[in-house]
Amino acid sequence: xxxxxxxxxxxxxxxxxxxxxxxxxxxxxxxxxxxxxxxxxxxxxxxxxxxxxxxxxxxxxxxxxxxxxxxxxxxxxxxxxxxxxxxxxxxxxxxxxxxxxxxxxxxx
Numbered sequence: 001x002x003x004x005x006x007x008x009x010x011x012x013x014x015x016x017x018x019x020x021x022x023x024x025x026x027x028x029x030x031x032x033x034x035x036x037x038x039x040x041x042x043x044x045x046x047x048x049x050x051x052x053x054x055x056x057x058x059x060x061x062x063x064x065x066x067x068x069x070x071x072x073x074x075x076x077x078x079x080x081x082x083x084x085x086x087x088x089x090x091x092x093x094x095x096x097x098x099x100x101x102x103x104x105x106x107x108x
Contacts, residue, residue, distance in 0.1 A: 021073035025066045032062035071101065 039055045082094045 016077065018073055018076055021069050021076070025069045025073075028062045028066040028069070032059050032066070035059050035062065 082090045
């Protein structure tokens with residue numbers, strides 16, 4: 001099920017993304033986009049269901065990889081930076097953000 005794009009409730013932008021995290025994320029997202037086009041074509045052509053399912057799982061795996069890399073980057077940059085400011089409001093916002101991510105990841 002597709003979920004609507006969620007905009008951040010926080011007014012912060014991503015801080016400098018770690019170059020290797022950005023590269024890995026971009027590769028995974030571009031591969032997923034390309035593969036999703038293939039899956040769409042396979043479905044239009046009414047190819048064998050199991051083959052389509054296998055490709056859908058591959059897209060999901062690529063998206064999961066991108067998500068994991070983004071989360072790792074978030075902990076390494078944004079979260080770490082927020083905690084080092086000694087700004088209690090910002091710290092609470094970051095904890096709330098992590099709880100939101102945790103809750104989203106547990107929804108099926």
